[in-house]
Every structure is written in C-alpha cells, then in structure tokens.
Amino acid sequence: MILHSVGREFRPWNEYAKQIRAELDRQSPWPLDVREHSVESARSGDSNPELPFVQYLGALYAERVPDLIVAVGAPAAAFVRRHRQQLFPKAPALFTANDQRRLQYSDIAQNDALVAVRHDFRFLFERFLRVSPSTKIVAVVNGNSPNELFWRNEIQKELRPLEGRVDIRWYDNLSFQDILKQTANLPPHSAIFWNTMVVDAAGVPYEGDRALTTLYATANAPIFTHDDSFFGKEILGGPMLSARALSKEAGSAAIRLLGGEKPDSIIRVEGNSCRYSTRRSARS
Structure with a gap:
C-alpha cells in the first residue's frame, strides 16, 4: 500500500x-x-x-x-x-x-x-548567491497547508545568517493570484525560491505543474528550488535533491x-x- x-x-x-x-x-x-x-x-x-x-x-x-x-x-x-x-x-x-x-x-x-x-536551505541559497552575487531580494513561494507552514518556519530559521545580505520575502499569507502579482513586479536583482504550492492562503489547491508553470509565465525573476522533481524549463539548475x-x-x-x-x-x-x-x- x-x-x-x-x-x-x-x-x-x-x-x-x-x-x-x-x-x-x-x-x-x-x-x-x-x-x-x-x-x-x-x-x-x-x-x-x-x-x-x-x-x-x-x-x-x-x-x-x-x-x-x-x-x-x-x-x-x-x-x-x-x-x-x-x-x-x-x-x-x-x-x-x-x-x-x-x-x-x-x-x-x-x-x-x-x-x-x-534539506540544507542555507547551503542551497548560498550556492545560488555564488552564481548570482548581485541578487538582493529572494521571494519565497510557499503554500499555506500545515506542512508548508512548518517549512516556512524551518527555512526562515536556517536562513537567519543571511539576514542583512539578502532581503527574503514571504508570501504564504497570500492567495496564489496575489503572489503572482507580487512576483511579476519584483525589483531588479531579485530571484524566486520555489518551495511548494499545495494549497494557497485562500484554500485553493494546486495539483501537478499548474502553479509553477503559471509562475514562470508571469514572473520577472529567475526561479530556483530544492528538489529536482520540479526541474525543467521553469527552474534554474543548482544543488537539488x-x-x-x-x-x-x-x-x-x-x-x-x-x-x-x-x-x-x-x-x-x-x-x-x-x-x-x-x-x-x-x-x-
């Protein structure tokens, strides 16, 4: 089973x-x-x-x-x-x-x-910043299910040593449609970290690739992630599981x-x- x-x-x-x-x-x-x-x-x-x-x-x-x-x-x-x-x-x-x-x-x-x-999120972010050292802002796309909120806290704790070096923005309290508006208008020298999007803050579920492909189509910054299950045209390479x-x-x-x-x-x-x-x- x-x-x-x-x-x-x-x-x-x-x-x-x-x-x-x-x-x-x-x-x-x-x-x-x-x-x-x-x-x-x-x-x-x-x-x-x-x-x-x-x-x-x-x-x-x-x-x-x-x-x-x-x-x-x-x-x-x-x-x-x-x-x-x-x-x-x-x-x-x-x-x-x-x-x-x-x-x-x-x-x-x-x-x-x-x-x-x-997962070593600090290692992942530091590797990305080595490849793209001009990055000043990282927008984190993460859902609002209990498991995703657990990871918001864990990722935030792991990334505290990067405070002051990069501005990390969290959007898990927004609907995915509002996240898309934010990530379509990021300032220069921004990047997007994709964690997961199971359910957004409005309670809308997102199966398959629908959320990631929509994000890629509208975002104005490169996207990186932690798991090569998401790897494809939307995701830049990097250290992934x-x-x-x-x-x-x-x-x-x-x-x-x-x-x-x-x-x-x-x-x-x-x-x-x-x-x-x-x-x-x-x-x-």
Whole structure:
C-alpha cells in the first residue's frame, strides 16, 4: 500500500511515488498488487475527515493486511503513526520522501524503515548567491497547508545568517493570484525560491505543474528550488535533491522489507545533491 501525503497529483511527492512504483516493478522477483491512497485531510489540517478514512482503510484491508506500507511524505508518515495500532499494528512501514526533521530516529518503531532526506536551505541559497552575487531580494513561494507552514518556519530559521545580505520575502499569507502579482513586479536583482504550492492562503489547491508553470509565465525573476522533481524549463539548475536517487533507495528498501528483512535495519538519509543546468534564463 502506497500512501500519498495530499493527493496523487501533487508535486514533488507524486514523482517519488511514480518512481518508487517503477523501481518495485523493476526489482521485484514477485508479482505485486500495489494499491494507492491519499491523506487528503493534510491539505487543511482538519482531522475530522480522518476517522471515515481510517474506517475505509480498515474495511478495505480487513481480510488481508498489506505486506508493506509505503508512506510518501511527512503527512502520510504522521497519519500512519497516529493510526498504526488501530489499522496495521504488525505490518512493516517504510517512511520516505520526508525530511529527517519531520521524523526523528526516536520516532521510528521496531517495524519501521526510513529512507529520508535532509534539506540544507542555507547551503542551497548560498550556492545560488555564488552564481548570482548581485541578487538582493529572494521571494519565497510557499503554500499555506500545515506542512508548508512548518517549512516556512524551518527555512526562515536556517536562513537567519543571511539576514542583512539578502532581503527574503514571504508570501504564504497570500492567495496564489496575489503572489503572482507580487512576483511579476519584483525589483531588479531579485530571484524566486520555489518551495511548494499545495494549497494557497485562500484554500485553493494546486495539483501537478499548474502553479509553477503559471509562475514562470508571469514572473520577472529567475526561479530556483530544492528538489529536482520540479526541474525543467521553469527552474534554474543548482544543488537539488535527486528524486530518482531517493526513489531507487526507497524501492530497494521496499524489496528488502517484502523479502523479510527487519525494518529497523534500514535507515538512510539523503542530502542535497549537486545538479546544475547549463540553461540560462533571460530573467537574470
């Protein structure tokens, strides 16, 4: 069972889930029945819809408990931990595509495995500023879901040593349409850091590439990010987490768990990997 954090079409987690499935198909010596579900209550933090969802999962798997639970992203991992005893107390779980800060080693149960990430936002910003030393303003585009607000605070803490060197502007309290107005009229020597846009401050969800492609079409500054799931024509190169590398590790861990290996022997943390694009943006 693959459990998505907010929905099957939200980046970057959908890319991890897709590539994990591909790794399972490639590496598995057995035929697999892979089922996918989403913790959609993570968009708003409203816990009321969770009870019917828990009951649904309990009824769906009443006759046969999953051989493995793969929780993709921090909200999915938190859901599994909250309802583990009620749903699948003995089934092994693999937590992946979430940052080490969201799931500490002390939180890992004996039947849990972890293939996590470690984002270094200060390193990422400093590398960007080395490439573009004239940058004076960085506008951060981030959503308003509980997970995104958690990251607003974490990123802000990590970037405090850069205060005075660059003006970092936050827009998570705005609707995405208002964010677009702000980023279309940034002063010279500005850049945009794209974190995620799951839900904006008006409660509007943004699946797939819709928000990022719209931002790119209207913004007057180059865009950089932390995860190569977003990498494409919109994003400048830089040190990004490799979705493919992490998914390969997670897929291998899942096969090992299905083969009977003890979950608590599998703990791995991936950091930002250096990836650079040769494409130059006209918005520099």
